[in-house]
Amino acid sequence: xxxxxxxxxxxxxxxxxxxxxxxxxxxxxxxxxxxxxxxxxxxxxxxxxxxxxxxxxxxxxxxxxxxxxxxxxxxxxxxxxxxxxxxxxxxxxxxxxxxxxxxxxxxxxxxxxxxxxxxxxxxxxxxxxxxxxxxxxxxxxxxxxxxxxxxxxxxxxxxxxxxxxxxxxxxxxxxxxxxxxxxxxxxxxxxxxxxxxxxxxxxxxxxxxxxxxxxxxxxxxxxxxxxxxxxxxxxxxxxxxxxxxxxxxxxxxxxxxxxxxxxxxxxxxxxxxxxxxxxxxxxxxxxxxxxxxxxxxxxxxxxxxxxxxxxxxxxxxxxxxxxxxxxxxxxxxxxxxxxxxxxxxxxxxxxxxxxxxxxxxxxxxxxxxxxxxxxxxxxxxxxxxxxxxxxxxxxxxxxxxxxxxxxxxxxxxxxxxxxxxxxxxxxxxxxxxxxxxxxxxxxxxxxxxxxxxxxxxxxxxxxxxxxxxxxxxxxxxxxxxxxxxxxxxxxxxxxxxxxxxxxxxxxxxxxxxxxxxxxxxxxxxxxxxxxxxxxxxxxxxxxxxxxxxxxxxxxxxxxxxxxxxxxxxxxxxxxxxxxxxxx
Numbered sequence: 001x002x003x004x005x006x007x008x009x010x011x012x013x014x015x016x017x018x019x020x021x022x023x024x025x026x027x028x029x030x031x032x033x034x035x036x037x038x039x040x041x042x043x044x045x046x047x048x049x050x051x052x053x054x055x056x057x058x059x060x061x062x063x064x065x066x067x068x069x070x071x072x073x074x075x076x077x078x079x080x081x082x083x084x085x086x087x088x089x090x091x092x093x094x095x096x097x098x099x100x101x102x103x104x105x106x107x108x109x110x111x112x113x114x115x116x117x118x119x120x121x122x123x124x125x126x127x128x129x130x131x132x133x134x135x136x137x138x139x140x141x142x143x144x145x146x147x148x149x150x151x152x153x154x155x156x157x158x159x160x161x162x163x164x165x166x167x168x169x170x171x172x173x174x175x176x177x178x179x180x181x182x183x184x185x186x187x188x189x190x191x192x193x194x195x196x197x198x199x200x201x202x203x204x205x206x207x208x209x210x211x212x213x214x215x216x217x218x219x220x221x222x223x224x225x226x227x228x229x230x231x232x233x234x235x236x237x238x239x240x241x242x243x244x245x246x247x248x249x250x251x252x253x254x255x256x257x258x259x260x261x262x263x264x265x266x267x268x269x270x271x272x273x274x275x276x277x278x279x280x281x282x283x284x285x286x287x288x289x290x291x292x293x294x295x296x297x298x299x300x301x302x303x304x305x306x307x308x309x310x311x312x313x314x315x316x317x318x319x320x321x322x323x324x325x326x327x328x329x330x331x332x333x334x335x336x337x338x339x340x341x342x343x344x345x346x347x348x349x350x351x352x353x354x355x356x357x358x359x360x361x362x363x364x365x366x367x368x369x370x371x372x373x374x375x376x377x378x379x380x381x382x383x384x385x386x387x388x389x390x391x392x393x394x395x396x397x398x399x400x401x402x403x404x405x406x407x408x409x410x411x412x413x414x415x416x417x418x419x420x421x422x423x424x425x426x427x428x429x430x431x432x433x434x435x436x437x438x439x440x441x442x443x444x445x446x447x448x449x450x451x452x453x454x455x456x457x458x459x460x461x462x463x464x465x466x467x468x469x470x471x472x473x474x475x476x477x478x479x480x481x482x483x484x485x486x487x488x489x490x491x492x493x494x495x496x497x498x499x500x501x502x503x504x505x506x507x508x509x510x511x512x513x514x515x516x517x518x519x520x521x522x523x524x525x526x527x528x529x530x531x532x533x534x535x536x537x538x539x540x541x542x543x544x545x546x547x548x549x550x551x552x553x554x555x556x557x558x559x560x561x562x563x564x565x566x567x568x569x570x571x572x573x574x575x576x577x578x579x580x581x582x583x
Contacts, residue, residue, distance in 0.1 A: 002174050007136040008033035008167040011100065014143040016043050017176045020071050022062060022436055023047070024055040028075025030102025030115060033167040038073075047436060047465060050457035052079050054429035056086020056157075057455070060095045061433030064416045065391055067219060069096040069150050070433065076102045077115030080161075081122060085423060087157045088126040092420025093242060094217055096155035098146050099127075105165040106134050119161045128156035134163065136171030144176050153185030154306040155217050185305060189322030189330060197277070197301050197318050198335045204275035204299075205346035206353075207235045210258070210287075213242030213419070214280020214304060214324050216412040222325035223247070223412045226279065229332055233342050236354055238266040240281050241404055242419045249408030255354070259287040260555050261401040264362035264564060265354055267553070270295050271561035272353075278302040280324045283313040284420060293560035303327045362553050362566055363405055372522045374399065374474045374545045378406040378446070381472060384529050388442040390414065391434045395427040395451030398480035398551045403446040425454030428471060432458055435467040442470070442533070449475040449502060449542075459512040462538040470532055471540045476547045477502060484550045488565075489557070505542035512538075520544040 005013065011034050015023065024047045027035045038046050049055040052074045059070025074083055080101040090097045104113040120132045129149050131142050142160055150158045201207065209230060215222050223246045230237050230253050237247050238258040247254060256263035258270055270276065276298040281287070283302075288294040291313060301318035302310050310319045320327055335341075367376040378399075392407055393416040394400040400417055409415050416434060418426040431445040445452075452473055462469050483497040506516030515535050519528040519542070532539045552567040 002172050004170055005173050006033070006168060006170055007139050007162065008037045010136070010139050010171065010173045011143065011162070011167070012037040012041055012044070013173060014140055014176070015071065016041075018144070018147045019068070020044055023071040023073050024049055024058045024062070024433065025073030026052050026055060026075070026079060028079050028102065028115070030076035030079075030104060030164050031073060031100075031167075033164065034073060034100070034102070045436070046073075047432070047461065049429065049432075050460050051455065052082035053085050053425065054432075054455050054458045054461070056083050056090070056097065056099065057423070057426050057429035058433035058436070059097050060086065060090055060093075060426070061393060061416050061430030062437045063095050063097060063433075064430070065413050065434045066437045067413060069098050069147060072097060072099040074099070074101055075115065076104055076119065077117045079115075080119040081117055084123060084126055085421075087123055087159065089418055089421040089423045089426060090157040091126050091128065093418065094155050094213055095157065096150040097157035098150050099157060099159045101159060101161050102167075103132070103161045103163040106163045107165070109163065119159070123159050126157075127159045130159040130161065132161045133166055136166050136169040139166060139171060140173045145181055148179050148181050149183055152183060154214075154309075186321060187305070187323035187326045189303065189320040189327040191330065191334075193318055193320045194327065194330050195334055197320065197331065198338060200275050200299055200301065200318065201233060201277075201335060202338070202341040203343060205343055206273045206350045207233075207275040207277065207347075208255075208269045208273040209235055209237040209277050209279060210239075210270065210281055211237060211243045211246055211279045212240040212281025215243055215246040218280065218305075218324040220412060222328060225325060225328035225332060227251070229328060232332070232335075232340065234347060236269055236351070238262070238270065240284070240287055240419070241417060243281065244404060244415045245409035245412045248410040250410060257404050258561075260289070261405070261551055261553060263405070264360050264553055264566065265357035267555065267561040267564060268357045269354055273298045276300050278304070279328070280304060282306075282309045288313065289555050289561065290558055295561070360566070365567065367522055370521055372520065372525060372543060372545045374402050374476070374549055375406060376522060377474060377525065377543050377545060378402050380525050381444070381446075381529060382407050384526065385442060385444065385533065388533075389438075389440070390442045390444065391416065391438060393417065393427040393431040393434060393443070393445040395445070395447040396422045396424045397448045397451055398484065398549075399446055399448045399474045401551045402474075407446075424451040428452060428455050429458050429461075431469040431471075432461055432467055435469050436465070443468075444470045444472055447471055447473045448480055449473050449477065449505075450479050450499065456508070459509070459514060459538065459540075463513050466537070468535070468537050468539075471538070472532070473505060473540065473542055474545050475502075475505070475542050476545050476549070478547055481551070483548070487548075487550070505540050509538075509540035514538040514540060516540050516542065518542040518544070
């Protein structure tokens with residue numbers, strides 16, 4: 001039933017009707033009417049962050065771990081501009097967000113009023129869609145449409161800019177209805193293209209599944225269908241950074257992550273395959289490297305809900321536009337109806353070759369001496385936490401790549417990281433959003449000290465809401481990935497790649513009322529991790545690691561997937577995939 005109410009009340013009512021249980025925000029003058037309504041209800045929890053960028057990253061963590069849209073409420077001007085990094089991050093990683101921003105009154109727009117900014121103009125390039133609502137009667141419809149757009153098709157962030165006088169004014173509220181939006185992305189794939197892909201599957205000699213975040217965004221059913229298809233065909237499978245967990249890391253067909261810091265066997269399989277089936281990934285440059293050398297001899301199929309992603313970067317032979325879950329369901333039906341055929345003899349030879357690549361053991365390392373290697377730290381974290389109800393977030397840098405390499409993910413929605421934008425400062429607030437959604441779970445943010453400091457103020461949020469998030473900092477006192485590139489590509493000229501003034505992280509934790517732990521000896525590491533896990537509250541774990549360790553494998557800029565750098569042994573430095581020693 002339609003009802004008369006203020007715009008501010010409409011906003012809260014629309015959120016309730018959309019099933020929202022948590023919003024992340026920071027108040028200011030242009031949103032005080034909304035905050036007044038938030039105060040007067042008990043259906044929605046509000047999380048007061050310490051910075052608007054933190055609010056958006058927290059909403060991303062919430063969305064990524066639940067599959068539901070994250071909701072953010074911030075004020076006009078700097079409140080909105082502080083949210084831009086998070087919006088861009090969510091756009092590149094296809095995370096559904098609804099961001100509500102306050103705006104100066106409609107009659108003051110364009111007058112350079114206090115805390116005025118052209119929020120719609122600023123955020124147009126970094127949202128899926130945005131709106132400026134100037135009429136209270138239109139507000140409810142726009143809010144419901146915002147949720148529809150954020151969650152339909154390829155998910156992404158949307159923004160609704162709401163002037164203060166629209167919040168005060170009275171209008172007619174219409175509840176959520178079945179969508180009549182003009183935005184109705186197709187979810188079913190073309191059956192002729194699906195049948196063509198089935199024929200390619202039947203005849204392939206060296207196939208590989210290349211999967212991405214689109215599998216996870218499609219929902220748990222898509223991951224189950226993917227697992228069924230991999231099991232039934234016995235094809236190898238690899239994944240982007242954002243797709244980890246769609247197929248279990250313990251699965252026999254798993255090759256590990258591919259790309260710039262992907263595993264040797266995954267990258268070699270991608271380079272030598274004759275059928276590459278992209279399921280919900282977008283061929284980003286961290287995966288493809290030099291485009292004309294990417295998987296050069298393969299027939300390429302691409303399943304994606306976003307038609308603009310197909311043929312955007314890599315020329316596709318079999319394009320299928322549709323939701324991953326729907327397409328995989330139809331693909332399995334057609335394949336089964338045609339007799340479940342594969343080229344078993346050729347596939348057996350392909351697996352023998354893949355197992356040769358696996359035997360290189362590209363992630364092997366030696367932990368010796370009294371300095372903790374970062375690979376060892378994450379290997380021990382994996383061993384001691386893998387049986388927990390665990391969610392992992394990361395910041396961005398070397399530690400992020402090591403986490404992707406050494407931590408195993410058995411299920412979707414358990415891995416939260418900034419992929420496309422590579423946002424330092426993402427992981428800590430994201431872990432807060434995850435913990436708000438999963439209060440009894442173990443939530444760990446794997447961080448580097450430099451990334452973690454970018455949003456360290458959110459320790460106040462963790463303490464205020466009793467969120468026992470664990471901040472596992474691999475502290476090498478360096479901007480690790482920057483330093484690595486300077487070593488390998490810029491003649492060891494370490495320009496501004498470390499700080500000479502870092503805080504005492506234990507004292508910093510204690511200043512916030514949290515627990516601080518420091519560990520520098522590999523012999524003490526297991527007990528220190530157990531101490532972190534046993535503490536029922538927020539922890540900052542300062543793990544002092546080797547300062548100049550490099551992250552390998554690595555595909556150098558301008559090289560193909562079969563021309564990787566691998567970690568050498570002893571004093572040999574670095575060897576390439578063909579065994580040549582590189583100085």
